Amino acid sequence: MNLDQMLNGARDEIAQATAPIDDRTLTRVRGTVRRARIQRHTFESVGAAACAGVLGLGAWTLTSSDSSTPVDPATGSTTTGPTGTPSPTAEPTAEPTTAADDGPAVRADEIDDATVLARLSAPRTGERWFDEAMDASDALDALFTPDEIANGPEYRLTLVGDREASAIYALSFPAAQTDDSVLWAPRVELYEIDEDGPRAIVCPSARTTDACASEFSSSKAAEDRDTFYDTLTLPASLALGDGWALSTDVTRAEADRVGGVALPAADSPEHLEVVAAFGPLTVARRDVVSDVDGLRSSSYVVTTPFGSMIPVADADVPGLDYLDVTWDDGVDRSTRVADGDWADYAQAPAVGTCSTAQFSVESSHDATAWRTAGRTADGRDVVVPVAGNPLAAAVHDWQLSHSGTIDEKTGETVTGLDAGYRFATTEEFLAAQSLYGVQGPGGEWHLRPEATNVVYECA
Numbered sequence: 001m002n003l004d005q006m007l008n009g010a011r012d013e014i015a016q017a018t019a020p021i022d023d024r025t026l027t028r029v030r031g032t033v034r035r036a037r038i039q040r041h042t043f044e045s046v047g048a049a050a051c052a053g054v055l056g057l058g059a060w061t062l063t064s065s066d067s068s069t070p071v072d073p074a075t076g077s078t079t080t081g082p083t084g085t086p087s088p089t090a091e092p093t094a095e096p097t098t099a100a101d102d103g104p105a106v107r108a109d110e111i112d113d114a115t116v117l118a119r120l121s122a123p124r125t126g127e128r129w130f131d132e133a134m135d136a137s138d139a140l141d142a143l144f145t146p147d148e149i150a151n152g153p154e155y156r157l158t159l160v161g162d163r164e165a166s167a168i169y170a171l172s173f174p175a176a177q178t179d180d181s182v183l184w185a186p187r188v189e190l191y192e193i194d195e196d197g198p199r200a201i202v203c204p205s206a207r208t209t210d211a212c213a214s215e216f217s218s219s220k221a222a223e224d225r226d227t228f229y230d231t232l233t234l235p236a237s238l239a240l241g242d243g244w245a246l247s248t249d250v251t252r253a254e255a256d257r258v259g260g261v262a263l264p265a266a267d268s269p270e271h272l273e274v275v276a277a278f279g280p281l282t283v284a285r286r287d288v289v290s291d292v293d294g295l296r297s298s299s300y301v302v303t304t305p306f307g308s309m310i311p312v313a314d315a316d317v318p319g320l321d322y323l324d325v326t327w328d329d330g331v332d333r334s335t336r337v338a339d340g341d342w343a344d345y346a347q348a349p350a351v352g353t354c355s356t357a358q359f360s361v362e363s364s365h366d367a368t369a370w371r372t373a374g375r376t377a378d379g380r381d382v383v384v385p386v387a388g389n390p391l392a393a394a395v396h397d398w399q400l401s402h403s404g405t406i407d408e409k410t411g412e413t414v415t416g417l418d419a420g421y422r423f424a425t426t427e428e429f430l431a432a433q434s435l436y437g438v439q440g441p442g443g444e445w446h447l448r449p450e451a452t453n454v455v456y457e458c459a
Helices: 003-009 011-017 023-034 113-121 137-142 146-151 249-253 390-401 426-431
Strands: 051-054 127-135 156-163 166-172 189-194 197-201 222-224 237-241 244-247 271-278 281-288 295-303 308-311 359-362 370-375 381-385 404-406 413-415 435-439 445-449 451-455
Touching: 127 166, 137 146, 137 156, 237 271, 244 249, 271 295, 370 435, 390 426, 390 435, 390 451, 404 451
Parallel strands: 197 222
Antiparallel strands: 051 451, 127 156, 156 166, 166 189, 189 197, 237 244, 271 281, 281 295, 295 308, 295 359, 359 445, 370 381, 381 435, 404 413, 435 445
16 A cells, blocks of 8 residues: 555545645645545646645845846756665765764754764764665564554665664655655655664754654654764755855754655656755755746755755745845735745746746846846845746746636636636736746756646645
8 A cells, every 4th residue: 555545545534634724735635635526637737726826936146236147047067866776785884083073972952054064074973874775675574563564555664874783774655656756755764773672763963953753654663852963964054155055944943854755766757966065965956847948947955865855945945935025116015815834935937836846947048038126135136027028928828728726616627717827918927026036056047936827636
């Protein structure tokens, strides 16, 4: 039984719990909850949701704030995509060197980034990560009963490292779909097993103020809130170069991000491109399939040494807070037009509502087709399309034509404006500053829509 089957089996319980859920979250579970009573109508291969989104913006400063000519988009660095099953090796990575501060391995409420970065390369905590994870399915019986193994989901257990007398394992599950691993993949869980039995490592960070996982799957493991790893402690800021940095404040505070999710499967259309390395952690751009020609759509993730990736929260990506933009025309656009915290932040314009892509980048940029129209809260110039911009027309047309839902009173399918999409014309779309951008690392342009397509379900 896979995760999707489990959700189907629990749809009644999920349905009862959806009342207080915001529109965006409701959209992403609706496909499973409603499938039993309403025939699914497909739009853009995702299905159809009950929200039109105010989604915002971009990502980074211009070379100079008063420059009228942005730099050209940069050529991407070497791409590292998902690979097949790694060949096992029993050898861990190099022995950790003596910790930079050589202090006791204890947690702290606050740790400055210089110390965090030093400990990433020279941990006090003694963990060693294997260069390649090894299949450890024969150890599942240490975590689950025979009945759970036979009738539960498809457990994937790998041996990923060791620490003193303990072996470190990562437990993951197959994603319900492979087109968007951040959306569909369950959280990866960490366990240590020694002579005293298995323990679920729910608080892997050296900071006491970082989140702990709120649950774990093993019926046999004891909850371990004491074991932590210097090599899994995120810096508060991740500098990507040229003055560009991601925060991790919200990312570290959310329990469902602890441990991350599984890397894209070998047959996934996603691929990862490394942007920066911090000891055993790397920041990568996760590219997904774009639906508008001329745009590449991505989000930021932090990859871990045990084969998972931690999605960087929207709130931690500079410039993604649409409601904080100050517009030169004096219009206050800081009021949400949709319920739910998701409405504060940007989404890539070249994908639909159900995607977790945070930004899109043009394959080529014509500076004359854009004008400066405002600034982000941290002083980054915001640009918007001029009238007649073909990219803006393409984005609007795609979002409008791929909007569709089901009239719950009649059961009939409605599309486009009848489905609730907000902008009938490209001119209206532009007047609302729906599509805009801020220059990202290396001269890349990040573009955002204010309103994405209306769908009934993400399935």
